[in-house]
Amino acid sequence: MNDLNPTLQPVFDEILARNPGENEFHQATRELLDSLAPVVARHPEYTDAAIIRRVCEPERQIIFRVPWVDDAGQVQLNRGFRVEFNSALGPYKGGLRFHPSVYLGIVKFLGFEQIFKNALTGMPIGGGKGGSDFDPKGRSDAEVMRFCQSFMTELYRHIGEYTDVPAGDIGVGGREIGYLFGQYKRITNRYESGVLTGKGLGWGGSLVRTEATGYGTVYFAQEILRARGQSLEGRTVIVSGSGNVAIYAAQKATALGATVVACSDSGGYVVDEKGLDLELLKDVKEVRRERLTAYADARESAHHVAGGSVWDVPCDIALPCATQNELDKSHALALVRNGCTVVAEGANMPCTPDAVQVFAKAGVAFAPGKAANAGGVATSALEMQQNASRDSWSFAHTEQRLEEIMIGIHARCLETADAYGSPGNYVDGANIAGFVQVADAMLALGVI
Ligand code: NDP
């Protein structure tokens, strides 16, 4: 790791001292600070107003008990979180993650990334994130419902259309948003559609929200290729994960002429040289909620590898869409060795800093999650727009808006990287463009 400059090092030291043990939060803040040296040099007013120190401190952090009763009648206990990180640009906005690994450091890293991602979308949304260490795997629908109801029984008092608007993330999809919205409505006696996004299409949801993150990531990859005079046609792609983001990234990549030859889950990966059968994958993961072994069992051209690394499969384009730090230095070296030239993050912070360095040295185009996966939250903001105007837009119109937003983010990253002296660097471009927008709003709003 390089040293930070003398203005930024004390800021990072303070983050380490104030947030002990929160490794993912340290990683995410450090990664932003690494891009900001030319910004503090050009904008002393940010340092004078302690903007960087303030943006690294959440406005509010809520931690609460979530008791619930399982199907056997046993009382279960989980911990709930909502970190309301920054509201300079709009109400706090960001997903909820239900996964046993969730603790404050993960929620804070995700909330921090969300601030700058949301700024990059150009929509009026601040940054926040929440979740619980609840593990939905193996739980019945009734158990998930009771958990969601208990979670919302505390969360409802902190959220609202103009305050804080949660959505999905790992372990939280349409089913969970339904139960959460039902309980919010029941407690408040208000049909406040704009309080949550990712709602069902029959009750206030937006077309394209389900597909948006994966589609957006592929639109971003397409822009990277276009800038190099190339396209997705005939390319070999790998996605990691096999959840919401991975499935729809694979779908859009396939529609644009690529062959998606592998995907993964926490048990291993499947290789399917004929290209993933997306209807089968959706049936296994979205309907039956089974493991990827069930995909390999049902498809002759596919085989399953237990454990191992999906990044050993040769590809032109890699789309990590599972979770943080899933792609490390050795994985990056394997990708480079096999001829991969583009990596776009569908997940949040899936590549370790070492892996990102490997890509930079090898000339692999690398798009960070806060730019490449912003299509999900951008479409959440489109859902909020539709709710506010009591309207619903067609699939084609909403998808066109999404594509325009992704093209715009790509252009803004490149222009900003140019303007601040690191041409072609999407990491610096995304960090600086997102940060400057939030910093200017914070300056205008005074010391709050
Ligand atoms: P899902 O819960 O739908 O899918 C997650 C996938 O990742 C599953 O295949 C899961 O496998 C795998 N996974 C999760 N944790 C691990 C782990 N520790 N090790 C290995 N595999 C793991 O989540 P999403 O698709 O919604 O989210 C994926 C990523 O995209 C996350 O980083 C999320 O923050 C990010 N993201 C999501 C957005 C959205 O709109 N949903 C928007 C922007 C970013 P298994 O089932 O075996 O656990």
Ligand code: 2IT
């Ligand atoms: O990481 C993310 O951007 C999300 N999980 C989506 C957030 C949202 O509010 O749609």
